[in-house]
Amino acid sequence: MNDFELESRLKAVPLPTRSDEYWEQFPQNVRSQLRPVLAARPRMSFAHRLAWSSAAASACLIFALALWPTVEVMVKDIRTVRRELVQLPGHLRVLMADEHGMRYLIADK
Amino acid sequence: MADADEELVLQSQNGNTSAFETLVKNHQQMIHALTFRMTGSDADAEDLAQEAFVRAYKQIGSFNANSKFSTWLYSIAIHTCLNWRRNEARRFQAYANCANEFSTQRTAAEPTPAGAEMAQRAQAALLKLPAKQRAAVVLTIYDGLTHAEAAKVLRCPETTVSWRVFSAKKKLKRWLAAGDRSHERL
Numbered sequence: 001m002n003d004f005e006l007e008s009r010l011k012a013v014p015l016p017t018r019s020d021e022y023w024e025q026f027p028q029n030v031r032s033q034l035r036p037v038l039a040a041r042p043r044m045s046f047a048h049r050l051a052w053s054s055a056a057a058s059a060c061l062i063f064a065l066a067l068w069p070t071v072e073v074m075v076k077d078i079r080t081v082r083r084e085l086v087q088l089p090g091h092l093r094v095l096m097a098d099e100h101g102m103r104y105l106i107a108d109k
Numbered sequence: 110m111a112d113a114d115e116e117l118v119l120q121s122q123n124g125n126t127s128a129f130e131t132l133v134k135n136h137q138q139m140i141h142a143l144t145f146r147m148t149g150s151d152a153d154a155e156d157l158a159q160e161a162f163v164r165a166y167k168q169i170g171s172f173n174a175n176s177k178f179s180t181w182l183y184s185i186a187i188h189t190c191l192n193w194r195r196n197e198a199r200r201f202q203a204y205a206n207c208a209n210e211f212s213t214q215r216t217a218a219e220p221t222p223a224g225a226e227m228a229q230r231a232q233a234a235l236l237k238l239p240a241k242q243r244a245a246v247v248l249t250i251y252d253g254l255t256h257a258e259a260a261k262v263l264r265c266p267e268t269t270v271s272w273r274v275f276s277a278k279k280k281l282k283r284w285l286a287a288g289d290r291s292h293e294r295l
Binding site for chain 2: 006007011014015016018023028029031034
């Protein structure tokens with residue numbers, strides 16, 4: 001017997017036939033068995049959730065505090081610009097910001 | 110991985126059991142065929158198919174999207190069958206029961222008695238194989254996997270699969286030839 005003949009013999013073994021109802025019902029049977037699996041999944045305890053929430057809140061606070069000086073300077077610059085714009089609206093040509101602060105170049109129109 | 114499976118797997122991983130039910134619907138016939146060929150018993154095949162899907166759901170969080178879902182599912186189903194087969198007493202009992210199972214089955218084709226006899230001997234011979242050799246034969250001959258793909262499913266080297274297939278084929282040919290000769294004498 002060669003490989004082809006063997007494979008043909010093996011593949012000729014029929015599979016059991018099952019009704020359409022069986023194939024419809026089978027996934028639902030599996031799903032009904034999943035409910036105990038879902039129920040068994042451990043839920044986070046209150047203490048665990050509190051710890052995670054506190055850590056997230058602390059991280060946000062630290063981030064905000066670290067960024068605040070930069071934000072404060074930006075807000076101050078924006079106020080300065082607005083004030084200068086009101087006083088010299090037509091002559092203001094260039095605004096510069098460097099380590100010495102805000103500078104502007106005024107030119108005749 | 111097929112796009113349809115990919116989306117369903119993602120939803121299942123997020124706890125959507127309806128999505129997993131659809132995955133079951135898509136793969137149930139394939140898994141039933143595999144479990145039947147591994148056990149030779151209709152009832153056991155149904156139980157093991159169900160168990161395989163439940164295990165797949167429990168492990169779905171660990172599924173790696175780099176491989177095909179069907180390959181991963183095959184692996185779970187095969188190992189479910191192999192664990193079931195560990196009890197040697199069950200193996201011989203199933204082999205003995207195979208004749209009864211087969212004689213009560215009704216198929217659409219209604220094979221002739223001679224055809225049914227040959228099919229019965231082929232199934233019985235398949236069940237005589239050690240479980241791991243049977244698994245290699247089922248995956249490569251019935252399901253058309255390459256030796257490399259079967260090795261992934263069985264979690265062993267490809268050379269091991271090749272050796273198991275070679276060894277299994279040798280035994281099957283010998284048993285079937287002996288069975289054919291004794292049948293002819295009758």
